Amino acid sequence: MDDNQIIALFLAQDEKAIQAAQRQYGAYCFAIANGILNDPGAAEECVNDAWLKCWQSIPPQRPRSLKDYAGRIVRNLALSVRRADAAQKRGGGQVALALDELSEVVSGGDTPEGALDRQAFRAALDGFLAGLPERDRKLFLRRYWYLDGTQELAKRFRMSRTNVTTTLHRLRVKLRAHLEQEGFEV
Template sequence: MEDNHIIKLYFDRSESAISETANKYGRYCYSISYNILHNHEDAEECVNDTYIKAWESIPPNRPSSLSAYLGKITRYLSLNKYEKYTAQKRGLGQVQAVLDELENFIPTFSSTEQKIDDMALVETLNGFLASLPVETRKIFMRRYWYFSSIKEIAKDYGISQSKVKMTLLRARNELKRHLEKEGVML
């Protein structure tokens, strides 16, 4: 079913909106959540919570990209659950590794709010992503948005793990230069 038809089902308050969403985007959302949590039950719970959040927020929202909208909700819910794990000393490693890699390049949320408007940072990051070659952008997004492991990225793109690591290192260094050029305080 096309996204605009699914969104119409939400606007019509049809319960089939959730089942159609699950049919089309269930595995996508599960993949995002599982890459963050590495726990099947928790990933499934976050996916189900994604459907509830979508039901509550559509309408009034009318997402231009349903997949991105659902992915963002799933990612947010999964990161919140992950944060609860780490607060309980039950961290799972992969997410923390990804966050550690970016720690020196992206300002913390509190300093971002103090130093620049969130929208300006989003524009700066989008500009950086747009400047990357397509393959580099895909690898960067897989690692830092979808929290995919180096091994998964290498396998999916048919390249060596060392090439993935080097691509990410160069992209992070380029990100640092880009942020400094844009006046973002690191």
């Protein structure tokens, strides 16, 4: 069953949609969640919650790609769980490391409610990514979207860990400069 057929099942509110989505993208979503949580049980829960979110949001949403849509949902869910865990002094892992790294980009100050234009910020991020060489763009997203560890990145991109670390640092510096140039007070 392809992406459009599964989306059609969601739109028709057919319960087979969730089974089909799980069969097609369950492993992908689980990998994202487990990468963030490093806890298979919690990751499984996140994936199930993600299908529920999909069920609730489609319709009215009509995603272009169910894989991307579900992936983003499961990532956000996993991050929420991660943040809740961090509040309870549990966990750590790649999320904590990624957050530490991203502290270089942001000031850490509170953003007034409604002060951030999420659409504009997303456009700025897209602009930043568009300006990167393909390899750097993928490296950045594997680190801060998929939350891969540096060792995994080194293997995937056939780079040394040192090279991965220095490249990511360079990208963070570049991101901060780009966001400031776009007028964001990060």
